[in-house]
Amino acid sequence: MFKIVDKQVLNPTTIKMVIDAPLIAKKAAPGQFIILRVDEKGERIPLTISDSDKENGTVTIIIQIVGKTTMLLNNLEKGDSILDFVGPLGKASELDGYKKVAVIGGGTGCAIAFPQAKALHIAGAKVDMIAGFRNTDLIILEQEMKDVCDKLTVMTDDGSNGNKGFVTNALKENIENGADYDLVIAIGPLPMMKAVAELTRPYNIKTIISMNTIMVDGTGMCGGCRLTVDGETKFACIDGPDFDGHLVDFDEAMRRSTTYKDIEYREMHSDDCRLLNKINK
Ligand SMILES: Cc1cc2nc3c(=O)[nH]c(=O)nc-3n(C[C@H](O)[C@H](O)[C@H](O)COP(=O)(O)OP(=O)(O)OC[C@H]3O[C@@H](n4cnc5c(N)ncnc54)[C@H](O)[C@@H]3O)c2cc1C
Ligand code: FES
CATH class of the missing domain: 3.40.50.80 (Nucleotide-binding domain of ferredoxin-NADP reductase (FNR) module)
Incomplete structure (x- = not known):
C-alpha cells in the first residue's frame, strides 16, 4: 500500500497528491509516469510524475478529475492509501544540450x-x-x-x-x-x-x-497505447510518452482516444459511482 502523505486542491477539478513511494522517487526522471490502481476492483490509470523527492521518498502527482477512477482518487484523503502504484514507467525526456x-x-x-x-x-x-x-x-x-x-x-x-x-x-x-x-x-x-x-x-x-494515449499495462504488452509516428507503429508506454510532434499522426491518435467514450460515460454515471459520491459529500 502507498500512503498519501499530502493532498491539496489546486482548482475545482484538480488535486495534488504526495505519495510515499521511496523506490519510485529514487529513480524518477522528468517525462516518466506511474500506473496506479486505487483498490483491488479498480482500473489501472497512468499519471505523470510531476515531481519527486529522493530524500523524503515521495512522488507528487497532479490529477484532473475527469471520470470514475480520478473521482475515487479524489475521495481519498491524507493518511489513506492507494493499493498499487507502479513506476517509473516510460522513457525519461531527453533534455541535454538545449540553450x-x-x-x-x-x-x-x-x-x-x-x-x-x-x-x-x-x-x-x-x-x-x-x-x-x-x-x-x-x-x-x-x-x-x-x-x-x-x-x-x-x-x-x-x-x-x-x-x-x-x-x-x-x-x-x-x-x-x-x-x-x-x-x-x-x-x-x-x-x-x-x-x-x-x-x-x-x-x-x-x-x-x-502522448496521453489510453494505457492499460504500461509495459508494451496490450497495444492499447499504439500510435503511428513517421509511418511506424509505436507504443507510447515504452517508446514514449515523448515523441517528435512533427512526425506523430495526431488525427489517428484523436480517433483512437474516443474509443471507450461510451463505456467511460456509463462507468462515471453508474449507480456504484453515484453512491460513492453521495457517501463522500
Ligand atoms: C502517460 C500519461 C500520463 C498522464 N498523466 C496525467 C496527469 O499527470 N494528470 C492527469 O490528470 N491525467 C493524466 N493522464 C490522463 C489520465 O490517465 C486520465 O485522465 C485517467 O485515466 C482518467 O481516468 P478516469 O477513470 O477518471 O476517467 P474515464 O472516464 O475513464 O476517462 C476520461 C478520459 O481519460 C482518458 N483515459 C481513461 N482511461 C485511461 C487510461 N487507462 N489511460 C490513459 N488515458 C485514459 C481518456 O481520454 C478518457 O476519455 C495521463 C495519461 C497518460 C497516458
Ligand atoms: S499500455 Fe499496453 S502496450 Fe502500452
Whole structure:
C-alpha cells in the first residue's frame, strides 16, 4: 500500500497528491509516469510524475478529475492509501544540450510540463513557459512554473486573467519577436499539441510532445497505447510518452482516444459511482 502523505486542491477539478513511494522517487526522471490502481476492483490509470523527492521518498502527482477512477482518487484523503502504484514507467525526456526552450502546458498538461521546465532550468537552459487554461479559475501551479523559468506567459481562452488567447498565439509572438528556440515542448490536449507542432513546423524548430494515449499495462504488452509516428507503429508506454510532434499522426491518435467514450460515460454515471459520491459529500 502507498500512503498519501499530502493532498491539496489546486482548482475545482484538480488535486495534488504526495505519495510515499521511496523506490519510485529514487529513480524518477522528468517525462516518466506511474500506473496506479486505487483498490483491488479498480482500473489501472497512468499519471505523470510531476515531481519527486529522493530524500523524503515521495512522488507528487497532479490529477484532473475527469471520470470514475480520478473521482475515487479524489475521495481519498491524507493518511489513506492507494493499493498499487507502479513506476517509473516510460522513457525519461531527453533534455541535454538545449540553450533556449519554450515549454508549453495546456491545462493539467502544465503539471506534466513542469518537471521538464525544472530540469532544463537546472541544466542552465533559458526557459520560456507558456501555460494555457480555459479561464482564470482553472489556473494551477503559477508560482511553481514562475520559479523554474525565465519568462512565464499565462493565457486564458476567455481572457479572464487579462491575457486572452491560445498558447499558440503566445508562442508565435515569442518566435516572431526573435526568441531563438532550439526546442519546443508541448504537453496538453491532443488538438493543442497538434496546433503547436503545425506552428513550429515551418520554422523548423524541434518539437517534442507527450502522448496521453489510453494505457492499460504500461509495459508494451496490450497495444492499447499504439500510435503511428513517421509511418511506424509505436507504443507510447515504452517508446514514449515523448515523441517528435512533427512526425506523430495526431488525427489517428484523436480517433483512437474516443474509443471507450461510451463505456467511460456509463462507468462515471453508474449507480456504484453515484453512491460513492453521495457517501463522500
Ligand atoms: C502517460 C500519461 C500520463 C498522464 N498523466 C496525467 C496527469 O499527470 N494528470 C492527469 O490528470 N491525467 C493524466 N493522464 C490522463 C489520465 O490517465 C486520465 O485522465 C485517467 O485515466 C482518467 O481516468 P478516469 O477513470 O477518471 O476517467 P474515464 O472516464 O475513464 O476517462 C476520461 C478520459 O481519460 C482518458 N483515459 C481513461 N482511461 C485511461 C487510461 N487507462 N489511460 C490513459 N488515458 C485514459 C481518456 O481520454 C478518457 O476519455 C495521463 C495519461 C497518460 C497516458
Ligand atoms: S499500455 Fe499496453 S502496450 Fe502500452
